[in-house]
Amino acid sequence: MKYHVNEKRAIGKRSPMLYGHFIEHFHRQIYDGIYDPGNKLSDEEGFRKDIIEAMKKIKVPVLRWPGGCFVSSYHWKDGVGENRQPFFDKAWRVEDPNTFGTDEYIHMCRKIGCEPYICTNAGTGTAEEMSDWVEYCNLKNEGKYAKWRIANGEEQPYNVKYWSIGNENYGNWEIGAKSSEEWWRLVKEAAKMIKHVSPIVQLSAAALPDIDWTMSLLKHCGAYLDWISLHGYWDMLPEKNELADYNQCMAYTEQVDRAVLDVKGLLTALHLEGKIKIAFDEWNLRSWHHPNVHTIEQGIDPKTYIVPRDKNDDNSSYTMADAVFTACFLNAMNRHCDIVGMANFAPILNTRGCIYSYKDGLVLRSPYHVFDLYVNRLGDIVLDGWEEGEKNTITVFDKNGNQITTDTLDILNAARFGREDLYYVALESNRYAFPSTVDIPAGTFSTLLDITFNLDNIDLFKKWVLPLSIADDPSYNYEGHPRKNYAKALLRVLPFNDYSGTYSTTAMQVYIKNRDGSIDKSEAIPTTTRTAYVVDENTVFFYAGAMDEDLIDRDKYKIKFHFEPDGEKLVKITSDNDKIKLNQLKETSYTIAEVPDVTRPYLLHRYVTFSVDYEFVDYTSANEEIPYYVTGVLTLERNINTQIPDEDQAIEW
Secondary structure (H helix, E strand, C coil): CEEEEEEEEEEEECCHHHHEEECCCCCCCCECCCECCCCCCECCCCEEHHHHHHHHHCCCCEEEECCCHHHHHCCHHHHCCCCCCCEEECCCCEEECCCCCHHHHHHHHHHHCCEEEEEECCCCCCHHHHHHHHHHHHCCCCHHHHHHHHHCCCCCCCCCCEEEECCCCCCCCCCCCCCHHHHHHHHHHHHHHHHHHCCCCEEEEECCCCHHHHHHHHHHHCCCCCEEEEEEEEECCCCCCCCCCHHHHHHHHHHHHHHHHHHHHHHHHCCCCCCCEEEEEEEEEECCCCCCCCCCCCCCCHHHHCHHHHHHHCHHHCCHHHHHHHHHHHHHHHHCCCCEEEEEECCCECCCCCEEEECCEEEECHHHHHHHHHHHHCCCEEEEEEEECCCCCCCEECCCCCEECCCCHHHHHHHHCCCHHHCEEECCHHHEECCCCCCCCCCCCCCCCCCEECCCCCCCCCEEEEEEECCCCCCCCCCCCCCCCCCEEEEECCCCCCCCEEEEEEEEEEEECCCCCCCCCCCCECCCEEEEEEEECCEEEEECCCCCCCCCCHHHHEEEEEECCCCCCEEEEECCCHHHCCEECCCEEEEEEEEECCCCCCEEEEEEEEEEEEEEEECCCCCCCEEEEEEEEEEEEEEEECCCCCHHHHECC
16 A cells, blocks of 8 residues: 655645643642642642643643533632632532632643633533633733732733633533523623623634534524534543453544534535634543443442542553554644644543653653654644555454444444444335436536435434445446545434424423422423424424433433324324323414515425423432423424425425
8 A cells, every 4th residue: 555645735734733732620630730739849839840841842732721521610700819719510529629720720821831721611600701701811900800810910911812612511411501502592692792802812612513503503603703612532431431442443543534524514514614613622532431420320429430530540551542543633633724723632631641640750641752743743734645555454343342344333423422322323224225326427526316215113212324335336437536535424314294393492391390299480490492303294202391312211201292184283292101101281282374584585484383281200310200390382493495396405404
């Protein structure tokens, strides 16, 4: 096999920001890590001098702080000034002394010589709290927060350029997780306030390679954002809690580009490719040892959920696999330097970091030496290159003993989700049919593929996809671009009917009933949207109440809504699971209204509206049944382009 480099074709100029890092208040990264007052190796401010020097050697360009999941319950005002109080960190379930806050972080960045990058609390925090933080850091002397910084000994503003709104607020593991609509509304307001305070700020917002989440974020907030934040951990440890072997790790390298390409496509579609760049601001081959962190089953005794975190600091687990993966990731970011402008290895210190510290010294783990080579030996221009010849193939087995390859749905799922119940599932072969060959005429670049589906009785609890591979006709002498000759696609199979889709539920309330059966109307569980999935032509299902769509037991809480197409247009509510004790309290009907758009007469707004009034119990989350009462109105809006005759094409999804 040969590798070719085209010296006349420059992809772009590599950014030093691609070699950034991350540090969080988690298990010896800050306390008893880089901030260790009283240690003989620490300076007068309490910072470990040897760690600072190790960071300076790899020229850390930017350092993201304070989290991570930690930030979603962190209130920055509690960590500045003289009157600091310890608080219980609800993400990692430990007490944080609050002795390391904003001022200490800025001082640390100055010692390292790197740009600060502050991630704000978008979980339990507010847009105003975020903008107050910017005031503290960036205003010269206007307002009480700038004056507070001055009173704390810092006359000149910090001029922090890089800020992120939130962490992983799309995930159910994050404190203060949001729906896509809740998210873009918060981001929009926070961004406006922040940029009014300090126009120099460059803003990022939490995203993921998901069209529903990121497309709505970009559509509503693209004018305010400079970056879109992505995270990636490929060897998932929290649930299985054991390392993948070398071959598995090499297979993961094939998936690094995917998230970048997915989000790049969304940016291109919305004409934002030149304005917004990707910040891959948390990444590592390995996720972190903290068993069951994404569930409610983490244990009561600290020994069950804190002690296992020590496994992160077993230096023998950091092998050549970690180094090679790190190099492959950095290579990928350099290849995409036209769209990726920042990346942050997570974390830099301890707990899967490239530096390990103990009381009397340091261990520089294998990824550290990759950073040393890349930041100190590489040139600045990224050139085009490609492989010629047959690639070597390997057989890889996952942690459950199932065979995988470097180019399969299994690897994609493992890299993206980490939980098998959330995986994409390949559609059974008896549910589809299409021609074995499709001709693309000379001079054209695309054609239509007719696929016939048989989706009777399909259960949309599973996320079905149709994997397709494109193969060239051997009789046709075609040579594709050696780097961009992609030949695989995953088609999401999501049937629809007149009643399926995302409903607005701002007028629906979910209550937990008291033991005596009464309801406290002031304690409603808020919901903004709920998704209805197809069962048959006139039936959909929702997950009951406000049940999380990523809940492990979600399949037990499917409630069917059957829409009678004739007569009084009644809606009948049923469930196949008697254990949830579903009880429809009132008969309800639905209405369908169609309203032409005011400015675009060809566009028709169709509204499906119905009310609900039912009870059910949650019998899996606790040792006793939790009774719920659900009442209110749900509304589905579907926009239809009446100029397009094909129904599926006419709907503006």
